[in-house]
Amino acid sequence: MEEYPAKQVTENLDDPPNSRLFVVTSRSITEDELRESFSVFGDIQGVWVVKDKQTKESKGISYVKFAKSSQACLAMEEMHGKVLMEATKPIKVFIAQSRSSTRHRDVEDEELTRIFVMIPKTFSEEDLKNTFKEYGDIEYCVIIKNKFTGESKGLGYVRYYKPSQAALAIENCDKTYRAILAEPRSKAATTEEYSGGGARGDYTGGAESMNLYTFPMGDPGSYQGMDHRSGDFTRCLMMSTRAALTQEQIFALFDLIPGMEYCELQRDAYGMSKGHAMIRYGNLGSAVYAKEKLNGFEYPPGNRLVVNYVDDGEDRSSPVSRMAMQFVATQMISSVWNGPSTSQVMKPPGFSAVSSVSRIQTDVNLPPPKKLAPPDSKAKERLFVVFSPSPLPPDVLEDVFCRFGSLIEVHLVPGRKVGYMKYADKQCADEAMAALHGHVVNGVKMKVMLADPPREESHKRPRTY
DNA sequence: CGACGGGACGC
């Protein structure tokens, strides 16, 4: 990166985060060749080939700095495993450790594919998915909820399949979501030594001795993102991995679930793993079970496997097969919640279907519910609502206040008996106020007024008088 | 009466 003043270079290496690549190549690969092959992915700010001090020969290590993390991630995804020149080995590409970091582990996809966002409390996981799917395919969404009341805490996780997708979301989503990369869930985990080295072959043995019931899948949170639609279950699975796994390892892993018919690692023209394997089971139950047990499983530890259903071309539309799949799904969910020993206890199919019984009692003649305005809409008017004797739950308030149209968000002030209703349209807000002020909902009397303008950004110096 | 911004997952 000699074309930049040195001070600027060292200061920019980690800015923005995860915008620099660590590239392992044959020693014959030059800076020009790297620049040439990586420049299609974005704005390269510098290329540095590490060379031996004395001999000036390349050590087979290079750094490529991009302007954006999404560009670096895309380049990593596309170039990892590629052969740059005839008769040289395929290159390895990783996001470089930040210069200040002392750690020596590769940066895993696990750390680059999940984002942490702040969202309106009214957001469902479906809303979250719909908001963030424009940046790439989402593996799952989870909203953090109060365990007792089920109320959203206004925080969520979105897991993408690829680092570039998460990076695009962070770079481009509305600032109000405050999207950042999520810290990996296991903080001090992965302590045991996997120095990554020659121990790869041992993991097959490890897998065989593993107890399926003790897989680290026990947190119900990860199931909230599971897709329960019956149409998504198939006998065919696709597994993605970024660590190099052998055909034998993958076979052994998926063969732990009885009924595997077929398992093949996909390879590119050089015989290098493309990081995908196709697995098929002889029956749907086995496939569902394998997916739930192995998706997210770390094998080897630190390398998170992604397992998904792929369309196997079977007709899943008949009522009989739909019901069969619903049955399997319900059984799965039940066994997850209750543990394997009680998996016989099942809820009837369709149990979790929405029961939209009206839960509103009021002295107002309410119009029917209307759709919410997009969460990123600009608020044209806010209502200030005072509740007596106690505040109404947010879902009830949303149901009531949305009926005049353009409602963006319900905000209750924690610990107080007041709240704010954000509207994208002034007239809708005024209608809501006119209709609801002084009225009673579920025994709670409401004052509905125009809100004072929001407090200014509090980053100013405190007043000194 | 009654006023408004922050951040973490049942490991």
Place this chain on the structure above:
DNA sequence: CGACGGGACGC
């Protein structure tokens, strides 16, 4: 296995 240069300069 495969991890960090050379050269610079505004309180």
